[in-house]
Amino acid sequence: MHGRDAHGKSERGMVLVMVLMAVAILVAAAVEGHRKVRFAMGSAGTTRDLRQLGWIAASGIELAKALLVEDKRVTKTDTVQEIWADEAEVAKVLDAVPFENGSLELSISDILGKIQINALVKPPKGQQFDDNQKNLWDRFLRPILELDEDADPNSTTDLINCMKDWMDKEDDDAITGINGAETDYYEDLEPPYSCRNGTVDHKDQLLLVKGMTRELYYGQDGLPGISEYITEYGAEGGRQGGTFPGKVNIGTCPLPVMQALVQVENRDLAGAIIAYRGEKDGAGFVNDVSQAGWYKNAPGCGDVEIPADLVTTGSNWFEVRAKAVSGTLTRSVVAVLYREKDNSTGLWTCRVLSCRVL
Numbered sequence: 001m002h003g004r005d006a007h008g009k010s011e012r013g014m015v016l017v018m019v020l021m022a023v024a025i026l027v028a029a030a031v032e033g034h035r036k037v038r039f040a041m042g043s044a045g046t047t048r049d050l051r052q053l054g055w056i057a058a059s060g061i062e063l064a065k066a067l068l069v070e071d072k073r074v075t076k077t078d079t080v081q082e083i084w085a086d087e088a089e090v091a092k093v094l095d096a097v098p099f100e101n102g103s104l105e106l107s108i109s110d111i112l113g114k115i116q117i118n119a120l121v122k123p124p125k126g127q128q129f130d131d132n133q134k135n136l137w138d139r140f141l142r143p144i145l146e147l148d149e150d151a152d153p154n155s156t157t158d159l160i161n162c163m164k165d166w167m168d169k170e171d172d173d174a175i176t177g178i179n180g181a182e183t184d185y186y187e188d189l190e191p192p193y194s195c196r197n198g199t200v201d202h203k204d205q206l207l208l209v210k211g212m213t214r215e216l217y218y219g220q221d222g223l224p225g226i227s228e229y230i231t232e233y234g235a236e237g238g239r240q241g242g243t244f245p246g247k248v249n250i251g252t253c254p255l256p257v258m259q260a261l262v263q264v265e266n267r268d269l270a271g272a273i274i275a276y277r278g279e280k281d282g283a284g285f286v287n288d289v290s291q292a293g294w295y296k297n298a299p300g301c302g303d304v305e306i307p308a309d310l311v312t313t314g315s316n317w318f319e320v321r322a323k324a325v326s327g328t329l330t331r332s333v334v335a336v337l338y339r340e341k342d343n344s345t346g347l348w349t350c351r352v353l354s355c356r357v358l
Contacts, residue, residue: 006186022112033176050329053331057323057324057333057357059322059330061320063093068337068350072348076280080291081277086196091099102325106320110252110315112228113257113315115229116133116231117200118234120137120219145159151342159210161176163206165206166195166197186208203227206351234355237341238317238353249312250311251290255271258274263304271306272298272299272300277295277298280354318336319337321333332358333356335352335353336355338350338353
């Protein structure tokens with residue numbers, strides 16, 4: 001063990017599981033009540049079953065809220081080692097949910113494990129790059145774009161410049177770099193459209209930016225696109241359009257983001273950092289990743305340097321996917337949650353910022 005009290009962590013985990021089991025049972029009871037009411041109202045067949053599945057999936061969002069609030073009570077960090085992020089631990093909670101006509105699948109991911117699009121430029125007008133963020137994007141995009149041997153050597157820089165022009169305000173008279181793009185460029189397209197000139201409120205808007213291809217965004221030939229690793233969320237206070245700190249949670253970020261965080265010469269060590277973070281033995285996780293500099297303890301990583309302005313060890317932004325299943329029928333709910341402290345009670349809560357039914 002490295003800085004971990006296995007017995008204490010196990011005990012904390014058991015207490016949390018017991019608390020959440022109780023919450024889950026209450027949620028399941030509420031869902032069953034909704035089911036009976038809707039059945040009594042005369043809903044029938046597939047429509048009725050889908051409604052029931054919708055309520056089961058919605059209960060998964062409530063269960064995720066409970067997990068995240070309880071997690072905040074017992075720890076200040078958010079890592080892949082926490083119960084909410086551990087599929088096995090979440091499964092234990094779900095096993096206690098007695099749904100009569102369906103089952104529930106639940107996953108919670110940390111949004112701050114991704115790169116924040118809007119942090120690329122400095123507020124309030126976005127007319128200047130944040131240099132750390134610009135370099136982060138360069139390290140993120142360049143290896144992908146260079147996979148195309150026929151690509152322009154300047155394509156990475158040009159795309160980043162176009163992203164800045166897309167977001168900066170009151171800057172239609174001058175482009176960034178040689179191949180940037182402002183409103184005049186986009187209005188000459190067919191069909192024409194205007195430059196955003198403001199905060200990106202949905203990451204898919206990047207598909208409108210000069211130089212952004214669907215292959216780069218969505219992926220191709222079995223390779224994931226960049227859309228999986230970027231986010232429009234992350235504003236302070238949970239409000240879109242605010243200030244974006246741009247810090248990536250080093251405790252949860254996936255490999256492509258970790259590769260972008262480390263310097264170019266250390267890119268090959270990102271895998272060792274990820275492996276160190278997730279290393280387990282029979283009693284659970286082995287290594288302490290609660291401090292910002294924990295990555296230096298990974299094998300061969302003592303000299304790795306990540307700018308402090310780029311990393312954090314906690315998050316209050318989460319995406320929850322809840323899927324209800326009954327036979328061949330499914331109903332999924334995807335929600336973005338912002339965890340915050342209630343000013344009147346001093347208690348932690350989770351606010352739903354967006355929710356969609358699939």
